[in-house]
Amino acid sequence: QIINNKAMNRTNKFLTLILALVASVAITSCVQDDDYTVPTSLGNEENEALTKMLANSTEVDLAYVKELYVENGSSTVPFYxxxxxxVKGYVSSSDKSGNFFKEFYLQDSPSDPTGALKIILEQVDTYNQYNQGREVYINLKGLYIGEERVGNxxxxxGGGTEFDQYGGTVTRLNTNQIRTxxxxxxxxxxxxxxxxxxxxxxxxxVGVFVQVNGVEFADNLAGERYFDALQVYDTQRTMxxxxxxxxxxxxLETSSFASxxxxxxxxxxGSIKAVVNKTYDGSTRILALNDVADVDMEGARCSLAETIIQESFDDAENNTNLDNPGWLNIAEEGSRVWREKVYNGNGYAEFGAFxxxxxxxxxxxxxxxxxxxxxxxxxxxFQTAHAYPVDNHDALEVYISTDFDGTAAGAANATWEVLDFTKSYELDSDTWNTFVDSGQIDLSAYTGTAYIAFVYTGGGTTGDTTTIRMDNFAIYGQ
Known part of the structure; x- marks a missing residue:
């Protein structure tokens, strides 16, 4: 009987071991199959915690969370x-490929997001729980809002704080904080x-999943890999x-741990889909891939436009009427016309009613x-600048015509369409004499022979005496 009992004990231990191994294999298979289902007990616990939090807590938006973190001078103090x-969000990043480490980003919406938060935690392979697109609620009570590195x-x-001579930073959430x-x-x-x-x-x-179209890697990177073997931590490649x-x-920044x-x-x-991130010191924005499958660059490389016409007024004679070859200078009302000006060696066109x-x-x-x-x-x-106040009137308009006959007499009979551009006096009316880029004005919808007109409006006796300057006129095409 004693022998039989011992045999049965050995048998029971053996069966217990077998069952444990089977359970282990089942759980492992679940993860390997990218099945994000958690064990029932943990799932119930998590669901109960979420239900309780939703019933007893107040939801705040992502922008509000960011405002809670304040900076005091040159020193930073995380907010407890x-x-x-x-706060609720949707996971935008993934560490499945190893390009992110013990962190993930939550953006405020799965589409058309306005911002994101970074979460740092003592956990690797977070994609098994916090997979991209997963709706995640953060119970903020007891946590800290700040920066992982001062000034980034x-x-x-984060779950805690650290302080040094530069200020305070947040530390990763621990296992208990992750769970609760x-x-x-x-x-x-x-x-x-x-x-x-x-x-x-x-x-x-930063933290938002974005897509950039019409992108390619720099010309000198042909034959290079995402990571430079001579680097230690991260490699940046120019797009x-x-x-x-x-x-x-x-x-584009790639970690030495990326698969x-x-x-x-x-x-x-072609296109690239990636998460907007920053360099380690926070000085520069970069993109970081979730997976190399998000890169689709199989199309023909783009080519730069060539200069069709360019006028920088470098030959200007100061305080003379503008008479550059091919340009028409017309006084529709009043006696003044556009003038050539030179200041500190730079030539430009100018009109003013002062x-x-x-x-x-x-x-x-x-x-x-x-x-x-x-x-x-x-x-x-082109570029424009202004001087003297602009009081509720547009001193300059820019037009295009494709039926103008090229003569001074024909200007009044042509069809002129307004072109939108960035006006210096609309950006900051208190900043004089600073040239501002017009922005890139698309002319691709027009055909035939086109003329561009710069039209000044003002009056010496009405107080509309703004001076307008124009320089670096150019049209480019392919």
């Missing part, structure tokens, strides 16, 4: 949340990338977008004709 408040400008949720404060719902939304250009990106986009006559650029780091950079043009005896001054400066049928994607650009 004492009240029962929570990224609002971050990061609460998921069963909702996973499709994150629609926010389509942006490099120039449109601001710090408000560029053809921007008329030049490139707009931004860096795709040895992939060759594509040599074509000191004029005319009740009304209207002056036209019309460019030479441009054959738009010989090019595609034409872009107009």
């Amino acid at each position: 949340v004492e009240n029962d408040v929570y 400008g990224i609002t971050t949720i 404060n990061l609460l998921r719902s069963d909702v996973t939304e499709l994150i629609t990338p926010l389509v942006v250009t490099f120039s449109e990106l601001t710090d408000d986009h 560029q977008v053809c921007n008329g006559f030049g490139y707009s650029v931004l860096q 795709f780091k040895e992939h060759l950079l594509p040599t074509g043009n 000191g004029a005896s005319d009740a009304s001054n209207i002056g036209w400066l019309i460019s030479p004709g441009i054959d738009l049928d010989a090019y595609e994607g034409e872009i107009l650009s």
Whole structure:
């Protein structure tokens, strides 16, 4: 009997071991299959915690959370949340490829987001729980809002604080805080990338999943890989977008731990979907990939536009009537016309009604004709500056005509369409004599021979005496 009991004990222990191994394999298989379902007990606990929080706490939006973090002079102090408040968001980043580490971003909406928060936590492979698109609620009570590194400008949720001579920073959420404060719902939304250009990106986009079109890696990167083997932590690769006559650029940063780091950079043009991030010190915005599958650059590389016409007024003779070849200078009302000016060696065109005896001054400066049928994607650009106050009147308008006959007499009979541009006096009427870029003005919808007219309106006896200056006129096309 004793022998039989011992045998049965050994058998029971063996069966217990087998069952444990089977359970272990089942759980492992669940993770490997990217099944984000958690064990029933943990799921129930999490659901109960979420239900309780929603019933007893107040929801705040992401912008409010950012405002809670204040900076005191050159020193930063993380904000400790004492009240029962929570914020909701959708996971925009993924550490599945190893390009993010012990962190993820939450943006405030799965589509058309306005901003994001960074969460740092003592957990790797967060994508198994906080997969991209997962709706996550953060119980902010007992947590800190601040920066992970002083001055990096990224609002971050942490579980504790550290202080040094530079100020205070937040530290990662510990295991208990992850369990009690990061609460998921069963909702996973499709994150629609926010389509942006490099120039449109601001710090408000940090943490947001975006898409940039018409992008390619810089010409000198052919044959290079995402990560430079000579680097230790991160590698930055220059991306560029053809921007008329030049490139707009931004860096793509790849971690030494990224699973795709040895992939060759594509040599074509196309699109990239990535998370807006910052360099380690927070000085520069960059993009960071969730996965190399979000890069689609198989198209033909873009080409820069060529100069169709350019006038920088470098040959200006100071205080003379403007008479550059091919340009028409017409006084519609009053006796004044556009003048050539030189200041500190820089020539430009100028019109002003200051000191004029005319009740009304209207002056036209019309460019030479441009054959738009010989090019595609034409872009107009120039610079303007102003002096003397602008009081509720538009001193300068810019027009285009494709039926103008090129004569002074024909200007009044032509059809002129207004072109929108950035006006110096609308940006800051207190800043005089500062040239401002017009922005890129798209002319691609026009055909035939086009003329560009700069029309000044003012009056010496009415007080509308603003002086307008124009320089660096150019049209580019392909």
